[in-house]
Amino acid sequence: MNIVDATDRTEKLDEGEAPSLLTIILDTNPHAWALLTESLSLSKAVANLLVFINAHIAINHANRIAVIASHAERAEWLFPALARSQKDSHANGVHGDGEDMEMQDGEAADSDGPSLPRDDANKYRPFAYIEHVLLSNLRRLMESTTADALSSTPATMIAGALTLALTYISKQTQALPSATTSAQFNYSDATAVAGGNEMSGDGAKSQASMGLSSRILILSVSGDLASQYIPIMNSIFACQRLTIPIDILKLAGDTVFLQQAADATGGIYMALDNNSRAGFLQYLMFAYLADQAARDHLIMPGEGEGVDFRAACFCHRRIVDIGFVCSICLSIFCEPLQDNLCLTCGSHLSMGNYGQKPVVVPKRKKKKRRALADGGADTPASDRGTPAP
Amino acid sequence: MSSTASLRALDYLEGLPGTTFTKLYQQPSTALAIFRRMLPHLAKTLVMAMLYMPSPLLASDLDAWVKPDPISLSARDKSLSVLQRLRMLEELEGGRRFQLAGSFARSLRLALTGGGEHRSFGVPCESVDEKQVGVEFLDAFARRQWEAILYYVVGSANAGLGGEVDISAGTKQLLQKGEFVSVRGRTAHITQAGFTFLLQEVNAQIWTLLIVYLEVSSDLQMDPIHVLSFLFTLGSLELGISYSTTNLTPTQHQMLEDLSDFGLVYRRASDTTRYYPTRLATTLTSDAPALPNSLTSTTTTDGDSAGGNNERGYIIVETNYRLYAYTSSPLPISILSLFCTLQTRYPNLITAKITKSSIQSAIALGISSAQIITYLTVHAHPILRQNPSAPVLPPTVVDQIRLWQIEGERMTSWQGYLIKDVGDREAYEKAVAYAEALGVLRKDFRNKGWFFVSRMDQMGSYFRNLAVKRKAQQQQGIEGGKVEKK
Structure with a gap:
């Protein structure tokens, strides 16, 4: 009789894991890769990355992948490919006319996409397709890069790439409620948003109702990103709200904000040096392949390390330890403002006594009698000032 | 993943000898699919x-990697258990190091990187088919063939429901071999296994049938390795x-014939060198719906917007045991009639009631x-x-349906192994906890110090490891004693 009790009623059908979408942002900044040719060239890194992508697809047939190149002066899709007709006019992937980009999915590959790879019985077709599209797009990107464009900016377009990734993720999440949780998704749209508001504390629940669990992996080689501080931080907070972890694999350079990104969104941060860079693929396969479902069971690397929480100022993009903060909009400035107007919100700020030397207040003599009276009352009255030491 | 289907396939695979696995894993596609x-x-x-x-992974490293809470630990033990049952993982040095089986790792790497x-x-x-075969046609073909099989099984339950497509003699034989139907005289009767078969999802049904096919194929001098790797x-x-069929083995050529009867592949004629896999086949190793907008959805109402992306659902059960099913197709109706009392039939809806007598008559079947x-x-x-x-x-x-069944049965039986004389209380508790984590524990008899498991191989290695450890400890103890004497 004890088989029939309330506890045994749970549904055991949905054992399959939710599909996961992995968006990879590959920093293709030619300046930075040129410095790395000794230990890990871009072509080698891409070859390793392709194996990693295949491994991600292999884990679950419904898993999805998107790859964005964060190039010197723009961010561009590597996979899925942009539809042919719009490619040239909108090379940077940002649309002014409000038209939607047409993405080609791995499944729906047909003749008007980039020319299909030669049929090869030795390779799983989805793998071959991804490889072909990614490589041909990357090649086109490199060919279209001019020397002028490179000399003007040594940095990389991480902020743009992050924004692209977020738009893609949100589109996929809405367009593709997974088969197992599809019905829930339609109805619980409002709760999914509400769950997101509560940040990571309620992460598991909102993921379940989203159906598609997404994450972002940034392969970063460039150093200084301070010039893009504000858009990067905004993307990070958007990810935090949507409980999308941002994983960072740092191949070179040193950026403060990416570490903060991983920390704020619960992602993994690792930095490779000259020796460990050779094991790039093993790092990817061991630490970065696990999706949210698997991370519940595993101790992920990089937890508990000190994070550099410094910020960049809004006026000169300098990284500051101590700065000035607008009390209205919380903008950060590295030096006192000239006419006391906040550069961001325009509020009039008063610096008060900033810069003046503190006036030393001479010690006042205590009056013994009053102190005694207080002591007798057991609880000192709060309206009296703090007694001087 | 539809768990029942994969469990059956897992059980079948597990029964294969180790050499078969080595041969199976030669094929990258098989390694990837498994x-x-x-x-x-x-x-x-x-x-x-x-x-x-x-280098091999140290067991201690694995322990450090997995979170130490009980859920994660049991997930780890279950994973290791499945990996070992499928001969993907090898234990070295008595379980202190783990290594992927050579042929499996090689093939999986090859699958990921391509080449070979x-x-x-x-x-x-190579050539383009002069008459292109569209996806819709393939879906329709697959559905017609597969439903014909289902109709045959259902038709043997209530006469007069047989489908319009006749299934081949080979398939009929296969259904008999699998004991989905039993033929008495000239008419076929559905069996318990047949009901189990009917009530599964399509994907699980295919696997169930294919496993029977695998079992039968070895009697027909077909190499199960070729059959499996082709699947x-x-x-x-x-x-x-x-x-193209050019690189298929003779066994696989023979299979094509049968698979097109099931609706897994489509061939225009049996002698062409060209075959099209249908959705039934391409979803074999995934859990996507095998028959999109299958039998049920064609009849759901258009106004039913929620049904748009979940094609499978059409049944509403109320707390007052009433059941409404949005369907007009005879197949689901006859399945429902197995355990419900049908009441009214509308163009797109039938109403039924779950009663004690209807459930118990189903249980009697x-x-x-x-x-x-x-x-x-x-x-x-x-x-x-x-x-x-x-x-x-x-x-x-749900509870009432269970209670109605329990009324009739007081006993369940499992095949398994009784483990006795484990040692002291602590060793017993540990062994029971391990068995529970593996998911093989059926019942423990605490006061007798016995417990009952459904599967022995892993428990065997557990006890062997324990014995080895104890021996090592004893030896250390002896050596330690010697040192003291000196």
Whole structure:
């Protein structure tokens, strides 16, 4: 009789894991890769990355992948490919006319996409397709890069790439409620948003109702990103709200904000040096392949390390330890403002006594009698000032 | 992953000898398919982490990697258990190091990177078919063939429901071999296994039938390795593309004949060198719906917007044991009639009632309450799934169906192993906890110090490891004693 009790009623059908979408942002900044040719060239890194992508697809047939190149002066899709007709006019992937980009999915590959790879019985077709599209797009990107464009900016377009990734993720999440949780998704749209508001504390629940669990992996080689501080931080907070972890694999350079990104969104941060860079693929396969479902069971690397929480100022993009903060909009400035107007919100700020030397207040003599009276009352009255030491 | 189907396939695979696995894993497509289809999620992550590892993984490293809470630990034990049952993982030095089986790792790497000369992902036809075969046509073909099989099984339950497509004699024989139907005289009668078969999802049904096919094929001098690897190859093919039969073995040529009877592949004539896999085949190694907008959805109402993306659900169960099914197709209706009392039939809807007598007559036919509940849950209308935290079916109905079954039965039997004389209390508790984590514990008899498990191999290695450890400890103790004497 004890088989029939309330506890045994749970549904055991949905054992399959939710599909996961992995968006990879590959920093293709030619300046930075040129410095790395000794230990890990871009072509080698891409070859390793392709194996990693295949491994991600292999884990679950419904898993999805998107790859964005964060190039010197723009961010561009590597996979899925942009539809042919719009490619040239909108090379940077940002649309002014409000038209939607047409993405080609791995499944729906047909003749008007980039020319299909030669049929090869030795390779799983989805793998071959991804490889072909990614490589041909990357090649086109490199060919279209001019020397002028490179000399003007040594940095990389991480902020743009992050924004692209977020738009893609949100589109996929809405367009593709997974088969197992599809019905829930339609109805619980409002709760999914509400769950997101509560940040990571309620992460598991909102993921379940989203159906598609997404994450972002940034392969970063460039150093200084301070010039893009504000858009990067905004993307990070958007990810935090949507409980999308941002994983960072740092191949070179040193950026403060990416570490903060991983920390704020619960992602993994690792930095490779000259020796460990050779094991790039093993790092990817061991630490970065696990999706949210698997991370519940595993101790992920990089937890508990000190994070550099410094910020960049809004006026000169300098990284500051101590700065000035607008009390209205919380903008950060590295030096006192000239006419006391906040550069961001325009509020009039008063610096008060900033810069003046503190006036030393001479010690006042205590009056013994009053102190005694207080002591007798057991609880000192709060309206009296703090007694001087 | 539909767990029942994969469990059956897992059981079948497990029964194969180790050499078969080595041969099976020669094919990258097979290695990839088994990896994708059979493994629990954590196991996949473990395999991928170990795939490019230069040296074996230390068990202590694995312990440090997995979180120490009980859920994660049991997930780890389950993953390791499945990996070892599928001969993917090898234990070295008495369980202190783990290593992926050589042939499996090699093939999986090859599958990920491409290359080699195995040609296991299907050889597409060089030439273009002069008469292109569209995806819709393939879906229609697959559905017609597969429903014909289902109609045959159902038709043997209530006469007069037979489908319009006749199934081949070979398929009929196969259904008999699998004991889905039993032929008495000239008419076929459905069996308990047949009901189980009917109430499954399509994907699980295919696997159930294919496993019977595998079992039968070895009697027909077909090499099970060729059969299996072809099935897994089919799972990695792409819908709507024609493939060439040129590199298939004779066994696989023979299989094509049978598979086109099942609706897994389509061939225009039996002597062409061109075949198209249908959706039934290409979803073999995934859990996507095998028959999109299948039999039930063609009849759902258009205004039913919620049904749009969940094609399977059409049944609404109310707490007052009334059941509404949005269908007009005879197949689901006759399945429902197995355990419900049908009441009214409208153009797109039937109403029925779950009663004690209807359930018990179903149980008398050999259907179990769990099967009924699973069927109702799988095909539940999306409206029942609205609230993700609440159970899909009304709990009172579910419990009552179970109670009705329990009224008739007082005993369950399992095959398994009774383990006695484990040692002291602590060793016993540890062994029981281990068995529970593996998911093989059936019952423990605490005061006698016995327990009963459904599977012995892993427990055996557990006890062996324990014995080795104890011996080592004893030896250390002796050596220590000697030192003291000196």
